[in-house]
Amino acid sequence: MEPTEFDSALGGTELLPHSANSLKFAASRSIEIAAMTESIVNPSKTKLIFQCLPVHMRRRVMSHNCKRLPRRLRKGHLEQLKKSGLPPKQKRPSRKYRRRATNMLDEYNRRQRRHVWLETHIWHAKRFHMIERWGHRIAYRPCDKAFRACYRASSAHCLIQDISYYTPFQIKGSIETIKDMFSSLTSSQCGLGICAKAYLNGNRKGIINLYMPESYPFKFIGRVEFIWISNSSNKELWLFLHPSIAKQVESVLSDIINKPKSDAHHEENEANAIAKKRKIATKYSDIQIKVMAGMYNRFRLTGPRSHAVLVQTLKCLKEIGSFRTNDWLQHIDTEKTQLFLKPKYDYWDSISSVNSPSQLPPGLVIGLVVKDPRLSRPNKRTKAQNKATPTETKSLLNIPPYVSSSPIWDTTLCEIIKEKRITNSQYIEHITKTQLVPGEVYEDDPFLQTIPIVLIQRPGSQDCSYKKIGYGSGWDIIIPSGYGLPFWLTFIMFGARSGGLRETESLAFEMGDSYMPPDSEAGEIEDKRIELELKEKYFKRPPSKRVNYVKLAVPSPFICPWNVLLKEWKNVREEKLFVLRDRDILHNLQNCMELNKKVSEMENSDHCLVPVYIQIIGKGNLTKHAMICIPNKRDISLCEKLMEPHHEDGNTKLRKQKRAEQKILLKRMQKKRIKLRKKKTPIKEANGPKPEGKNKHEPSEYVKAMRELWLPSKIEAVRNVGSREVMGYLSQGAFSYSEAKSCGVGYVTFNAITKLLECGLNKVLVRNTTSRKYRLANIQIIK
Amino acid sequence: MGDENIAKKKDQRNPKRLPNKKYAIKKRLPLRPVEGENVIFVTKKTNFKAQLEKCCDLLSKGEKEIILHGLGAAIQRCCNLALQLELLFSGTCQIEVNTGTVDLIDDLEPLTDDVDFGAQVRHSSSVHIRIFRNAVLGANK
Numbered sequence: 001m002e003p004t005e006f007d008s009a010l011g012g013t014e015l016l017p018h019s020a021n022s023l024k025f026a027a028s029r030s031i032e033i034a035a036m037t038e039s040i041v042n043p044s045k046t047k048l049i050f051q052c053l054p055v056h057m058r059r060r061v062m063s064h065n066c067k068r069l070p071r072r073l074r075k076g077h078l079e080q081l082k083k084s085g086l087p088p089k090q091k092r093p094s095r096k097y098r099r100r101a102t103n104m105l106d107e108y109n110r111r112q113r114r115h116v117w118l119e120t121h122i123w124h125a126k127r128f129h130m131i132e133r134w135g136h137r138i139a140y141r142p143c144d145k146a147f148r149a150c151y152r153a154s155s156a157h158c159l160i161q162d163i164s165y166y167t168p169f170q171i172k173g174s175i176e177t178i179k180d181m182f183s184s185l186t187s188s189q190c191g192l193g194i195c196a197k198a199y200l201n202g203n204r205k206g207i208i209n210l211y212m213p214e215s216y217p218f219k220f221i222g223r224v225e226f227i228w229i230s231n232s233s234n235k236e237l238w239l240f241l242h243p244s245i246a247k248q249v250e251s252v253l254s255d256i257i258n259k260p261k262s263d264a265h266h267e268e269n270e271a272n273a274i275a276k277k278r279k280i281a282t283k284y285s286d287i288q289i290k291v292m293a294g295m296y297n298r299f300r301l302t303g304p305r306s307h308a309v310l311v312q313t314l315k316c317l318k319e320i321g322s323f324r325t326n327d328w329l330q331h332i333d334t335e336k337t338q339l340f341l342k343p344k345y346d347y348w349d350s351i352s353s354v355n356s357p358s359q360l361p362p363g364l365v366i367g368l369v370v371k372d373p374r375l376s377r378p379n380k381r382t383k384a385q386n387k388a389t390p391t392e393t394k395s396l397l398n399i400p401p402y403v404s405s406s407p408i409w410d411t412t413l414c415e416i417i418k419e420k421r422i423t424n425s426q427y428i429e430h431i432t433k434t435q436l437v438p439g440e441v442y443e444d445d446p447f448l449q450t451i452p453i454v455l456i457q458r459p460g461s462q463d464c465s466y467k468k469i470g471y472g473s474g475w476d477i478i479i480p481s482g483y484g485l486p487f488w489l490t491f492i493m494f495g496a497r498s499g500g501l502r503e504t505e506s507l508a509f510e511m512g513d514s515y516m517p518p519d520s521e522a523g524e525i526e527d528k529r530i531e532l533e534l535k536e537k538y539f540k541r542p543p544s545k546r547v548n549y550v551k552l553a554v555p556s557p558f559i560c561p562w563n564v565l566l567k568e569w570k571n572v573r574e575e576k577l578f579v580l581r582d583r584d585i586l587h588n589l590q591n592c593m594e595l596n597k598k599v600s601e602m603e604n605s606d607h608c609l610v611p612v613y614i615q616i617i618g619k620g621n622l623t624k625h626a627m628i629c630i631p632n633k634r635d636i637s638l639c640e641k642l643m644e645p646h647h648e649d650g651n652t653k654l655r656k657q658k659r660a661e662q663k664i665l666l667k668r669m670q671k672k673r674i675k676l677r678k679k680k681t682p683i684k685e686a687n688g689p690k691p692e693g694k695n696k697h698e699p700s701e702y703v704k705a706m707r708e709l710w711l712p713s714k715i716e717a718v719r720n721v722g723s724r725e726v727m728g729y730l731s732q733g734a735f736s737y738s739e740a741k742s743c744g745v746g747y748v749t750f751n752a753i754t755k756l757l758e759c760g761l762n763k764v765l766v767r768n769t770t771s772r773k774y775r776l777a778n779i780q781i782i783k
Numbered sequence: 784m785g786d787e788n789i790a791k792k793k794d795q796r797n798p799k800r801l802p803n804k805k806y807a808i809k810k811r812l813p814l815r816p817v818e819g820e821n822v823i824f825v826t827k828k829t830n831f832k833a834q835l836e837k838c839c840d841l842l843s844k845g846e847k848e849i850i851l852h853g854l855g856a857a858i859q860r861c862c863n864l865a866l867q868l869e870l871l872f873s874g875t876c877q878i879e880v881n882t883g884t885v886d887l888i889d890d891l892e893p894l895t896d897d898v899d900f901g902a903q904v905r906h907s908s909s910v911h912i913r914i915f916r917n918a919v920l921g922a923n924k
Contacts, residue, residue: 188896192893192894192895192896193896195896196893196895196896196897197893197896197897197898197899198893198896198898198899198900201899204900354814355812355814355815355818356812358811358812359811359812359813359814359888360811361890361900361902362809362811362890362892362900386818388817390814391814393814393886393888393904396811396888396902397888397902397904398902459809459811462809462810462811462890463809463810464810468828469810469811469812470811470812473812
């Protein structure tokens with residue numbers, strides 16, 4: 001008989017214990033448990049080696065060309081490949097490649113003729129998308145798709161950008177005349193003047209808004225950074241101009257100096273005018289302006305760690321010592337011009353343990369003389385760390401008067417430095433020859449010349465209610481030409497992350513700054529360029545995939561029609577506009593916004609745009625050219641459902657008709673061609689001579705007409721096209737990492753703000769160009 | 784409601800802080816004590832829940848101690864955070880509180896051309912809380 005039961009209590013054979021010891025139970029299975037946890041913690045890898053690399057180390061066709069992998073992984077990679085069959089052997093390089101110029105320098109010089117290259121161009125060209133802008137070839141964005149990484153660098157680490165394309169202007173002359181000259185170009189309402197006491201001693205950099213002569217508030221040129229430099233004899237003014245405005249400023253300044261304005265004194269009698277003319281002609285003649293393009297390199301370091309990067313890179317000279325043999329040091333008369341090496345060394349040492357540049361005096365200028373940066377370069381890329389010693393508040397409060405002086409502003413010295421610079425090959429040759437112990441660096445080697453540099457601090461955000469304090473703070477470093485790359489590489493090796501022009505744009509956006517305002521010439525050109533780009537992109541799409549902007553009631557989706565908008569908000573004829581920069585009025589406006597008060601009247605308010613910062617409430621993402629609208633009183637409570645109603649597109653039929661006609665025409669042409677071919681007459685003769693001078697890339701009449709039907713180019717009304725009144729547009733809009741919200745920078749008309757506040761509202765509606773949905777947003781004035 | 788609060792704040796602004804009408808006050812970042820993985824600066828803006836979770840993560844991942852710094856108006860939030868942590872890790876964590884004063888620097892930015900930059904020192908109270916695991920749990924590890 002077979003036992004049916006297992007347990008002895010039920011008649012089976014097996015005797016079971018009454019209790020189980022859990023510890024014993026677990027212990028006997030410990031191996032299995034360990035195996036399971038092991039497999040959870042380290043799951044067996046199914047990926048190949050090159051697939052496991054972090055994003056920034058991945059390269060194209062890595063599996064085929066093992067040299068694109070880091071060396072330590074190559075062996076394992078080849079082992080893996082053996083299993084799946086080795087890739088075909090690399091082909092012999094093409095004949096064209098083998099025959100390319102041996103002297104690349106000549107080739108590079110040829111390519112530089114059209115657009116100026118920066119000193120770090122070749123380094124950037126390998127890693128960045130390069131674009132042509134403002135007569136330069138500029139790095140736009142890194143190839144490694146690191147948008148967020150660049151933001152992180154600017155907020156927590158160090159972002160570095162090459163902005164050597166900024167053009168320095170040297171202006172010599174007495175302070176009085178310079179002040180007089182700039183009084184017509186600037187206004188005291190925008191902020192401090194160029195000759196303010198705060199800037200004259202040269203310890204701080206200043207920023208002014210430049211306008212065309214005697215035309216404030218219209219005809220804005222741009223924001224300009226300046227430093228006063230006190231040489232041994234007299235003072236000099238150095239302007240640093242963005243390349244988009246450099247030409248304009250140069251012509252304006254030279255106009256003022258060369259052509260004294262006589263028409264300003266029309267009302268006076270002639271004799272007096274002639275006398276005055278003579279007087280004025282001599283008035284500005286002692287001012288000399290020199291454009292120093294390409295004289296200096298300028299790098300922009302942003303983020304709290306930028307100070308640590310600088311401290312690690314720059315090894316200050318304590319005393320002249322063995323460096324006395326340096327050519328440029330011999331050239332300057334050390335007795336006449338003092339270098340203040342020792343006190344500067346001490347000052348730099350005292351502020352070296354600061355956590356962030358925003359803890360230092362705003363706009364601080366420091367001139368230093370440093371050793372060759374190649375000496376301090378680490379072997380591996382490392383993150384620069386601060387020293388842990390606490391800083392004394394005393395050294396942060398006061399700026400010693402000697403700190404800002406620097407020999408770098410003497411242009412003959414810069415030329416000597418450039419001439420005597422040690423190239424990389426010379427450097428390596430020298431080091432291998434003289435270095436007895438490998439890895440040890442002899443810092444006080446007189447063979448490598450010392451370099452004067454200037455550091456300029458940027459304070460970043462100083463208003464905690466607007467942006468977090470210190471965001472966007474950093475240093476600008478000015479280096480004599482020829483030494484750009486050695487410094488750049490050392491900064492990179494100390495953990496600075498490189499960015500391009502896109503980062504400049506996004507930084508301005510994150511800071512809530514307006515980048516390229518629409519009332520300047522540079523801004524207009526930039527807007528037009530963006531419009532053209534977006535239009536191209538739009539018309540490349542097939543018609544079924546195009547957004548029909550007429551149906552959405554968006555008259556101009558690719559450019560903000562400021563003039564039309566201003567005209568509609570107040571019936572004025574003149575097409576001129578300006579952006580409000582008057583500090584007091586902006587301050588008042590912000591106050592009125594917060595307290596829901598009414599705004600007082602202002603001069604020129606019909607032509608005035610006010611810069612605003614928009615923060616969306618709740619869901620939604622803002623994009624460029626989105627419309628800012630005035631809400632009705634009820635909208636604020638039921639905004640969730642607020643949609644723009646569908647609009648009728650009157651052009652649909654026309655387009656269909658036109659398309660049909662074109663089809664018929666094309667068919668007729670085809671038939672004609674076939675007939676001609678049968679007759680064997682060449683087609684060209686039959687058609688007659690082609691109209692000359694026609695661009696191949698220019699679209700045909702039909703295409704142009706169709707585009708016009710899709711997107712009417714003549715805009716007459718924008719204000720009341722939608723169901724809500726348009727008050728302005730966003731010039732930049734995106735998700736802002738610093739606010740963790742979708743934000744935008746834009747402009748609204750002054751009259752619209754008055755109306756908004758009269759209704760007792762301080763919120764606005766925003767609608768994207770491609771959407772019917774209105775979203776509620778907070779509005780703030782940018783000061 | 785919110786508007787009223789702001790209005791009140793504007794009126795109550797301390798006149799002592801603004802010594803002269805020719806200046807505007809700009810704030811600088813305060814000097815920081817030693818930074819590290821386990822040092823957390825509590826601010827008014829950071830999400831409370833997120834910081835609590837960060838602390839929990841640090842503590843449960845085997846960090847021996849974490850240090851919380853709070854300055855000025857953030858002191859209350861800092862204390863709250865520490866107390867929450869004490870509740871969550873009840874029995875396994877201890878708290879040590881220190882208070883102090885931090886020197887802050889304000890910049891006086893000139894509003895007219897005839898004055899120079901200035902700076903003034905302001906004092907602010909601060910709290911430094913050390914949260915450390917008890918020995919019992921350390922032995923268990």
